[in-house]
Amino acid sequence: MRLFSSLVRKVVVGAALAIAPAASFAGVFISVGIAPPVLPVYTQPICPGDGYLWNPGYWGYGDAGYYWIPGVWVRPPQVGVLWTPGYWGWGGSAYIFHAGYWGPHVGFYGGVNYGFGYGGVGFGGGRWEGGRFAYNTAVVNVNRTVIHNTYIDNTVINRTTVYNHTSFNGGAGGIQAHATAQETSYAHENHFAATAEQNNHMQMAHADRNNFASVNGGHPQTAAYSRPGVRAENQQQRIGQGVQSGQLTSHETANLENRESSIHNQAAADRATNGGHLTAQEHQQINQRQNNVSRSINEDKHNANTQAHPHAEEHGGGGHEHK
Structure with missing residues (x-):
């Protein structure tokens, strides 16, 4: 009971x-x-x-x-x-x-x-x-x-x-x-x-x-x-830490940076369309894409690929997501 x-x-x-x-x-x-x-x-x-x-x-x-x-x-x-x-x-x-x-x-x-x-x-x-x-x-x-x-x-x-x-x-x-x-x-x-x-x-x-x-x-x-709404800055720091520690290969880093840049461009375009603001749906979409990148950062930093041993990078990590 x-x-x-x-x-x-x-x-x-x-x-x-x-x-x-x-x-x-x-x-x-x-x-x-x-x-x-x-x-x-x-x-x-x-x-x-x-x-x-x-x-x-x-x-x-x-x-x-x-x-x-x-x-x-x-x-x-x-x-x-x-x-x-x-x-x-x-x-x-x-x-x-x-x-x-x-x-x-x-x-x-x-x-x-x-x-x-x-x-x-x-x-x-x-x-x-x-x-x-x-x-x-x-x-x-x-x-x-x-x-x-x-x-x-x-x-x-x-x-x-x-x-x-x-x-x-x-x-x-x-x-x-x-x-x-x-x-x-x-x-x-x-x-x-x-x-x-x-x-x-x-x-x-x-x-x-x-x-x-x-x-x-x-x-x-x-x-x-540091304040609400700075998730993108935080993920850039995580990528930088991964590069410094050697956990991220050049291929993984480039992929993550391109995805972050794409999200930034999407947010900027959405704000320009809506008078400088994001709608609730756009907020949700941006956050979902950041979730995908966050997951990839964690996976890429803990897989077998490193800057010293990048030979396995074609087999994993660096996933893609779309708007």
Whole structure:
């Protein structure tokens, strides 16, 4: 009977996620019978500009199980608000996702140590000062020659010094933390849901099958972005790393670069046709082509072909995809 209930729960959740728009995932009640994977260790990308706030990466849940939503720098919906990350918590019979939100204070996020200022309680990565956000460069990656509104507070515990990577609260093996009276009061303040930019970032993460734990074994290839919508830049970096390490042959590199160039040209042409914007269908098409290239980069970097031994390259890798 218990197994049947668990199966029904997963079917219901899967059906809800299948029919709901990806951009609304944060608002869907998600109940899962198995715990999310541990948090991966990764380096925070440098802040792309003044006024961006950090959103830590976390495990979402989709039609193929848990998938990683990369950490990212985003713009807040207004001056003075901070991001409270979402978290998974044991609800007695299943793991329930509590969606993140914007508000004047950082509330309870399950005691999960997301790092980069989110050590489990509150946020030590920065603060608002006179309408501008000041960054604590002891724990967040900011170029102080470009962004001058900074300070240093070394008392904040950074995730790189902590070895507990548990991603959920409560239950067996979970973090045994409870909301304080102050955090509970913060939960009743005026809140803002995730912005359109954040929702699009979640949608892009869900569309990339490489983010699913069933594919990456709990070790996502890309754990963080400098800002939403820079996937093409990230894949160029992955290609560059493959060339530098010798994992990509000249033939594989040329093929990947040509495909990336084709995607770029397609996006530019679509934007020119639509007044500088992409339609939802065009976004989906571009993302699917990037998914194909991402998969090929991973395959090409882990096949038998290398710059030192390129003789097998005619037998594999370097697949093609079309618009």
